[in-house]
Amino acid sequence: MSQFSSWALRSDTEPSAIRGEAAVVPWRSLTITMNGRPPQPPLVHNTVRGLLNKLTMARFDPISDKIIALVNTSESETGGRTLYEVVRLIFEAAANQEMFSEMYACLCGKVVEKISPNVGDDGILDFEGRPVSGGRLFRKHLINRCLEDFERSWAAKEDARIAKAAVEQNKDGSEGALHSDEYYAVQKSKRQGLGLIKFIGELFKLQMLTERVVHDFVKRLLGNVENPAEEEVEGLCKLLTTVGQDLDTPKASAHTSTSRASRRCP
16 A cells, blocks of 8 residues: 555645646557657657656556656667656756655655666666666666756856845845846745755655765855855755754665665655
8 A cells, every 4th residue: 555645745736736737748649659669859858747747646656657667668778868868857846846855756766666677878887897777777867967966056056146146236125126037046046956955865865865975965065164155054954854864873874775765655
């Protein structure tokens, strides 16, 4: 029986109700790709985004199964294009919908378990020079994406600070400043940054990221201890409140496993 009933998240709220839902490609349209040929990029993008918009606690298993089935149609690919796009879209959804980050982390855990071992990428090799495939490849993409998106967010902070300064300087008591492009850019950057950090914490709690990786993020957020930026303090608080007692405990050393924590996921 699904353990979603024990989640703190609401099962009657859809992510698509919070973000405008993209056009959904009906799942039946994927049947044309199931004859040994991987789906084309536009079909992957539209279908996965549509499925992610429909993903809820109540429909976790059927929707996640469809996403995994699509990933597994890419067994004949040599560059891992489909899997990379799926990871990118999951991160995009998680960053934009912080309240569903635990659900998206559980989706990642299920993909690691259920992905075909024949899904590979000739461009990503292990220490013995062999292509990485299956769950190991997906987890590799997860780690890389965490680092890349965090670095990208870090680089965007300066732009956000400049935009915020412009908003503060142009405040004149009118509503114009609150509806300026600069204001929305600041708010979007902040929201996505906190969403990413929350998602990173949830991945760690489900044993998808190691303690060392999380400590690296903590160190980055503590880079300016004497005069920290507001968003860095908020990000650090978000990360520490998410991982809680799972960090720096004897159990944390076991966070190299790729199995899901059944107590958190269905």
